Each structure stands twice: as C-alpha cells, then as structure tokens.
Amino acid sequence: MTVLTGKANAKTNNLSASTGSETENKKIVYNTKDLNLWYGEDHALKNINLPIHENEVTAIIGPSGCGKSTYIKTLNRMVEMIPIVRISGEILYRERNIFDKNFQVEDLRTRVGMVFQKPNPFPKSIYENVAYGPKIHGIRDKKILDEIVEKSLKGAAIWNEVKDRLNENAYGLSGGQQQRLCIARALAIEPDVILMDEPTSALDPISTLKVEELVQELKKDFSIIIVTHNMQQAARISDKTAFFLSGEVIEFAETDKIFSTPSDKRTEDYITGRFG
Amino acid sequence: MKHVNVEQVQKKMGSRLFANTFAKTLFLLATLFGLVVLVVLIYRVIQDGAAWINFDFLTNKLSTDPERAGIMGAILGTLWLMAVVAPVTMVLGVGTAIYLEEYAKKGRIQSIIQTNISNLAGVPSVVFGLLGLTVFARGMELGNVVLAGGLTMALLVLPVVVVSSQEAIRAVPQFLREASFGMGATKWQTVKNVVLPASLPGILTGTILALSRAIGETAPLVVLGIPALLIPLPDSIFDKFTILPVQIYYWTLDSALVAEYTNLAAATILILLIVLFVMNSVAILIRNKFQKRY
Numbered sequence A: 001m002t003v004l005t006g007k008a009n010a011k012t013n014n015l016s017a018s019t020g021s022e023t024e025n026k027k028i029v030y031n032t033k034d035l036n037l038w039y040g041e042d043h044a045l046k047n048i049n050l051p052i053h054e055n056e057v058t059a060i061i062g063p064s065g066c067g068k069s070t071y072i073k074t075l076n077r078m079v080e081m082i083p084i085v086r087i088s089g090e091i092l093y094r095e096r097n098i099f100d101k102n103f104q105v106e107d108l109r110t111r112v113g114m115v116f117q118k119p120n121p122f123p124k125s126i127y128e129n130v131a132y133g134p135k136i137h138g139i140r141d142k143k144i145l146d147e148i149v150e151k152s153l154k155g156a157a158i159w160n161e162v163k164d165r166l167n168e169n170a171y172g173l174s175g176g177q178q179q180r181l182c183i184a185r186a187l188a189i190e191p192d193v194i195l196m197d198e199p200t201s202a203l204d205p206i207s208t209l210k211v212e213e214l215v216q217e218l219k220k221d222f223s224i225i226i227v228t229h230n231m232q233q234a235a236r237i238s239d240k241t242a243f244f245l246s247g248e249v250i251e252f253a254e255t256d257k258i259f260s261t262p263s264d265k266r267t268e269d270y271i272t273g274r275f276g
Numbered sequence B: 001m002k003h004v005n006v007e008q009v010q011k012k013m014g015s016r017l018f019a020n021t022f023a024k025t026l027f028l029l030a031t032l033f034g035l036v037v038l039v040v041l042i043y044r045v046i047q048d049g050a051a052w053i054n055f056d057f058l059t060n061k062l063s064t065d066p067e068r069a070g071i072m073g074a075i076l077g078t079l080w081l082m083a084v085v086a087p088v089t090m091v092l093g094v095g096t097a098i099y100l101e102e103y104a105k106k107g108r109i110q111s112i113i114q115t116n117i118s119n120l121a122g123v124p125s126v127v128f129g130l131l132g133l134t135v136f137a138r139g140m141e142l143g144n145v146v147l148a149g150g151l152t153m154a155l156l157v158l159p160v161v162v163v164s165s166q167e168a169i170r171a172v173p174q175f176l177r178e179a180s181f182g183m184g185a186t187k188w189q190t191v192k193n194v195v196l197p198a199s200l201p202g203i204l205t206g207t208i209l210a211l212s213r214a215i216g217e218t219a220p221l222v223v224l225g226i227p228a229l230l231i232p233l234p235d236s237i238f239d240k241f242t243i244l245p246v247q248i249y250y251w252t253l254d255s256a257l258v259a260e261y262t263n264l265a266a267a268t269i270l271i272l273l274i275v276l277f278v279m280n281s282v283a284i285l286i287r288n289k290f291q292k293r294y
Helices: A068-075 A105-111 A126-136 A142-155 A159-165 A175-187 A205-218 A231-237 A255-260 A265-271 B006-052 B055-059 B072-103 B108-120 B125-139 B146-170 B174-182 B187-216 B219-224 B244-256 B260-290
Strands: A028-039 A042-053 A057-061 A085-093 A112-115 A193-197 A223-227 A240-245 A248-254
Touching: A028 A068, A028 A223, A042 A068, A042 A223, A042 A240, A042 A248, A057 A068, A057 A231, A068 A085, A068 A193, A068 A223, A105 A112, A112 A175, A112 B174, A126 A142, A126 A175, A126 B187, A142 A159, A142 A175, A159 A175, A175 A193, A175 A205, A175 B174, A205 A223, A205 A231, A231 A255, A240 A255, A240 A265, A248 A255, A248 A265, A255 A265, B006 B260, B055 B072, B072 B108, B072 B146, B072 B187, B072 B244, B072 B260, B108 B146, B125 B146, B125 B219, B146 B187, B146 B219, B174 B187, B187 B244, B187 B260, B219 B244, B244 B260
Parallel strands: A057 A223, A057 A240, A112 A193, A193 A223
Antiparallel strands: A028 A042, A028 A085, A240 A248
16 A cells, blocks of 8 residues: 655664564654643643554553543544643654644644544445545545545455445444444555554454454554553554553553563553453 | 331322322313414414415405405515525524534633524514614615515524524534544535535524524514505515515504405415425425434
8 A cells, every 4th residue: 555654764763662673673653752641630641652663553551541542542633622632742753743833634644544432434325435535635536436445445354245335325334344444444545554442342242353353454554553441452463562551651562571571560460450 | 117108198199199180181281272272273264264365366466456466476575585585594504503513612702602692593573673674774775675674584593593503513423523534634624524414404404494484574574664565576686575474464454444354364374374384394304304313
C-alpha cells in the first residue's frame, strides 16, 4: 500500500525502551514527549513518553480509567472533540508535532486511520462505506473507487463475504463483519498508522479471532496501535506492550518481556490478575 | 409482631378499589371531552358546508353573490404563501440548527440564544403580524403582498423549525461523526455527508408540521391588512393575496349580512381541514418510513 506521508528519517532514539536489535533499525512513527492531558481539573495523562515503531503492533493495556483510550484518541487529536480538554507536551508523528498550527488535523487523520470500540458503519451501502474516505479526499473516478473498495475489503479479509452484496446496507452485516468493514473503511484512505480502540470488545470470540488474525496480516503494511483490556489479546498479537496505570506509563517493553519478566511490581500484579 | 394487619387491609379494600375505578373514569372522561367537542364541530361544519363544495366553488373567484363565490383566490394565495415560507424557513431554520448543534461552542452565549429561540416559539402570532407590518410591509415598503406575508409567516414558524431540526440533528449518534472525522473529513463534509442525510427525515417532519401551522394562521395576516375586497388572482409574490383562514374569517364576520356566508365559511373550513390532514399525514409517513435504529 502507498504510504501518503513524507519520508521522515528517524534517528536512533534514546527514549526507546526497547532492547531488541531488530527494533532499533525500525523507524519511529510516533514519538510522545512529556505529554500531559487534563479533562478540566482531572489530570488524565501524566508525563507520557512513548516511542512507537513502524510495522509493529503496539498494545496498550491497563485497567479501566487508566487513560489508555484517552491516549490513543490523542494520537489523532480526536480527544479534542471534548471541549474541556487541555494538553501540554508534544507528540511527534514522523518527526512533526501534531499540535503544530501548520499541521492540519484533517491531514493527520488522513495518514492515521482509526477503528473504534463499537462497530460504527454509516447507514449507507457497504460500497459507500468504504468509498467514503477516498471520496472526501477528492477521488471521483468510479474505476479508481471500485479498485480501492475491492483492495480495502480484501485487505480487511471480508471481500469474499460481501462481494455479491456491495450495494446492500451495511447494517445488514453481523457485528464482526461490521467491524471488519470499519477496518476496510480505514484502509481505504491508505493510512500509515491504524489506531484501534478496543476493536474487539463488542465482538464474539470467533469474530475476535478473525480481527486478531487480520491485525497480524496488517502489520506488514501498517503500524498498528491497539488499546485492549484483554491481556491475552495483547500477549497474542502485539510486539510491544505499554502498561498504563492512573494516567502514567508504568512499563513499556517487548510484549514477551512484559508478560514473562516485568520489571515493575505493579505490572506483575496487573497481568497476574491481582487487580484491574 | 407484623405491621401489615390482614383484617385492616380487608376493611379498607372496598374504598381503595372504588378510588381506583373513580380515577380511571375521570381520566376517560377527560379524554372523551376533547374528542366529543371535535366530533360535534366537524359534524356541524359538514352539515353547513359539505353541500356547497363543488367544482365551481373551488375554481371560482371571490364574489359578493354567494351562489357564484369561490375560493380560487384563497387557494392560489395559500400556495404562493407556501412558496415563500417553505424555502425561507428551510434555509434559515436548518441553517440555524446546524450552526447551534455542530459549530457553536457550548457555553453562555449558546445557551442564551437557545433560550431565546424557545421563548420566540411562545410569542403570540399577532405580535409577529405587527413585526411584519412594521418591517416588511412598511419598513421595506413591500405593502401587503405575498412576499411580506410570507416573510412574516416564516418568522412565526422559524422557532419551531429550528427546535425540531436541532432535535433531529442531536439524535444523530456521535459515533457516526467520529467515523467521519477519523478519516480526515472536515466539519462541513461530515455535516453534509453524514449528519444531514441521517437527520433529514426529522427535519422534514418538523418543517411540514411548521408549514401546516402557517397555513392555518390568521392573525398575522389580518394585522398585515390582507384585503377582504375583491382582488385579482395573485400571479407572483409581489401581488396582493388572501388565504383560506383569512377568507373564513371575513365570511364569518359578514355572515350577519348574508346568511349563506356561513355555509361558504363552513365549506372553506372543510377544505382547509383536508389540506392540513393531508400535510400532517405526509409528515407522519415520512417519520415512520425513515425512522432508523442505530
């Protein structure tokens, strides 16, 4: 897939918590530096520092209210839809500060797709759902749109299920199919990064498995950041895991390490199910 | 020891059941009262007017001779009036609703505007008539023509359209907006492609109900000085005109002079009721057909 962004070159970053040599050669897509966020008086994110590498799956885990959803919504500035939010610090996307005045939020969201907690297709046809993104970015040519729709639906592993009923309303699909349609819709804008905010929390186990398999496929072409409250899911599908607690990053490391030899007592307590 | 004494309960059972039946009867009577009055009214109107409705009555111009008088002028006037009211209220009303719901920052100023719009809906229609007379008929020197009447009526029903459109827009789930914004859509693209299509049935329902209110209003146009005289049929929004309820009003006023005017008024009322019934039915049909579950 085409990557729409510029060719920023990440130097080795000393904030990287990773240890694997393979990782150090990978570029950083998102680098969060001293991020603080408040909802009114409520300090929801505290001094977050987090480098995220390309073509990896980064999982964010933590108990309810730990700020993990807030954090992922900050990455595409969706969090600003809540009027009382205040932010300090910076988030570099491909070395550009996303809060910079010259960085249009529409531009950012074209490069960074998002999949939400609850499947949220538009009350339109399956075809129109996937074509929505390309259309708002000015693609009118029916041929190109057809091609994007097919490619995106194939990319989201749902093409075979819907290819004969592209003009039917998306609300006729099952919950799991709707969520994969939403992933296809995100793929259609040919993003660089895909943010997933608990994408399987509303799905049954079989649909969840399909989405997890899909995530493994997608990381070849995309960088994926996934929030989940399901620790097994994080262990199964991610390369790195960040553990959030009360708005802070307690630990960020290779997923294997987090789940076998966590260095912080609180991480250990959480993953062994002692709280949360 | 038990607090609920079975003997005591049984002793009071009779009066409790009586109160229960009494309440039910009272509420049924309250419901029937309105219904009976309506039936009597419609029965009287049909008795007086039904026989007078025929092709000539619908197509003839106004005349002092009851046998030759028709309501073509009032029908055309009503249509012309709607031609002004409908687009003006749609554009202003839906525009205001979109601004307040999607763009305006939630805060003091927004809540002041909101309160005022709600209050405006409660202002008596005769006051709007005075406003129209001052601003449109005299201030802008339009005179008592369709355009002045239409703008006055548009202002009168505007608050209703704004509020009902706002409700329709607010009912569009937030997750649909998020999906659109999440793909890099601008506010306007989101409003145009997601919010408006999803809220259109609600907006249309509200607008049709507002228009049917405008069709039935009399006071603002009487204040505006809509002529009771014999005027030529209106051909444009700059012509003098009359509408169905105003026609009913003047015929009723003069029924002491010519007895048959009572029948003409009744016949016109029937036509007006049919028009309103059809409009309200269309509004309900739209609402039921497009009611979406997310």
